[in-house]
Amino acid sequence: MKLLEFTLPPLPHYIASGRTKFTVGERHMSRRHIGLFDMLAVRKGCLYIGEDDCHYEVAEGTALILRPDAFHYATEGCRTNTDYYWLHFRTMGDWRMTETVPPSRSPEPYDDRDEAYKFDANAFQLVLPQFVKLAQPGKFEELMDQILSLGPEAHLNVSRFHQQLLFQEALRQLSASIESQLASPSVACAEQAAAYLRSHYREEITARSLGEALSFHPVYVARCMRREYGLSPMAYLLRYRIEQSKLLLMQTDYSIARIAEEVGFNQTPYFSSCFLRTEGLSPREYRQRFS
Numbered sequence: 001m002k003l004l005e006f007t008l009p010p011l012p013h014y015i016a017s018g019r020t021k022f023t024v025g026e027r028h029m030s031r032r033h034i035g036l037f038d039m040l041a042v043r044k045g046c047l048y049i050g051e052d053d054c055h056y057e058v059a060e061g062t063a064l065i066l067r068p069d070a071f072h073y074a075t076e077g078c079r080t081n082t083d084y085y086w087l088h089f090r091t092m093g094d095w096r097m098t099e100t101v102p103p104s105r106s107p108e109p110y111d112d113r114d115e116a117y118k119f120d121a122n123a124f125q126l127v128l129p130q131f132v133k134l135a136q137p138g139k140f141e142e143l144m145d146q147i148l149s150l151g152p153e154a155h156l157n158v159s160r161f162h163q164q165l166l167f168q169e170a171l172r173q174l175s176a177s178i179e180s181q182l183a184s185p186s187v188a189c190a191e192q193a194a195a196y197l198r199s200h201y202r203e204e205i206t207a208r209s210l211g212e213a214l215s216f217h218p219v220y221v222a223r224c225m226r227r228e229y230g231l232s233p234m235a236y237l238l239r240y241r242i243e244q245s246k247l248l249l250m251q252t253d254y255s256i257a258r259i260a261e262e263v264g265f266n267q268t269p270y271f272s273s274c275f276l277r278t279e280g281l282s283p284r285e286y287r288q289r290f291s
Contacts, residue, residue, distance in 0.1 A: 001178070002054075002130040004037075004065060007094040007123050012037070014167035017087040017147050022047075024081060027074035036088045038066040041134070043141060045082025048075040058084070061137040063174065065130050067097070085144045089167065097130075128174050135177040143170045189214065190228035193221050197237045201244065202264045205237060241265065242278050249287045256283050 006012060015036060028040075028047055040047060041063040049056045050073045051066055058064045066072045068090070134140050147166045153159035192214050197205065200213075210233055211218035225233050241263040248259045260271035275283045 001099060003098050003100075003178075004067075004128045004130055005096050005098050006091055006126040006128070008126050009123070010091065010093045011168065012089050012091040012093075012126075012171065014147070014164050015088040015090055017085065017144065017151075019083070019085050019144075019148060022078045022082040022084075024079065025077040026082075027077040028072070030071075030073040032071045033069055034072075035068050036090050037068055038072070039087040039089065040064045040066070040084055041087075041137075041140060041144065042082065042084040045078055045080045045084075047078065047082060047084060049073075050075045056131055058131070062131065062133050063129075063140070063177075065128060065174075067130075085141075085148075087144070087147070087167070087170075126171065126175060127178070128171065129178045132174065132177045134173070136173065140170065140173050143173065186224040187228055189216055189221060190224040193225055193233055194229065194236065197233060198240060201237060201240050202262065204264070204266070207233060237264075238274060239278070242275060245271070245275065245283065246279075246286065249283055250290050259283065 022045070028049055040049070040058055042058050042060050044060055046060070047056075047058040047064075049058055049064060049066070051070050055075050056064050143166055147163050147170070150159045150163050150166075154163070193210060196210065196213055207218040207222065211221050214221060222232050225231060225236060229236055231239065245259050245263045248254055248262060252259075254262065256272065257268045260268045263271075265271035265274070272283055275286070279286060
């Protein structure tokens with residue numbers, strides 16, 4: 001499967017869209033290096049599209065994203081009446097074609113010791129299928145109709161902003177359309193484990209209780225998390241607890257003992273030693289940097 005991998009931020013942004021109906025024999029136009037991504041989503045019928053050496057049959061309920069740096073052309077005219085949406089978008093950030101799904105990664109910990117990095121957003125990847133059968137074509141059509149309905153009001157900033165928000169939801173749905181195709185059992189297990197640990201980090205969690213909650217053997221859960229996140233479940237949990245404690249140290253006047261309890265540590269000294277080992281300074285010293 002060909003994938004488009006975007007590094008965010010900045011987010012891809014909406015340019016223009018429309019809805020086109022072809023009769024039998026009509027065909028998509030040929031274009032070369034247009035500088036924009038062109039997303040096609042077919043409601044009825046089929047478009048026959050080529051991109052460089054690849055040919056696609058974009059049938060009802062499927063979507064294709066044409067690249068900004070390639071040659072696009074019709075391989076043949078429509079065999080039946082065809083109704084489709086088109087949407088142009090652009091990104092100012094990095095992107096690449098790949099057939100390899102990037103591994104799940106936990107966010108890089110916030111490092112306030114690097115002043116240049118302090119207020120930077122952590123980059124992450126958005127992976128979109130270039131050609132996919134939509135998981136929920138009806139909902140996708142609703143989104144496209146909403147974007148189009150705002151066209152007459154596009155001179156208003158609030159309407160243009162609303163279009164951008166709807167477009168981001170459309171990208172989310174496109175990405176979700178490939179989750180079932182991309183997720184191996186080990187990836188799914190690791191993601192379930194990470195979600196559980198984040199939701200229950202205030203509670204006492206053991207490898208056994210995590211395995212029971214997910215209905216997997218603890219050894220299998222640990223192997224999946226190391227493969228996808230590079231950490232064991234308990235190491236992932238510890239890192240997440242420390243990150244949550246840093247937020248409380250900065251944003252509240254809670255005592256160190258209360259913060260330790262809030263983030264799932266039973267003993268304050270153990271919390272302090274883990275914090276020192278991870279951050280290189282004690283919780284109290286960390287808080288003083290922001291006072």
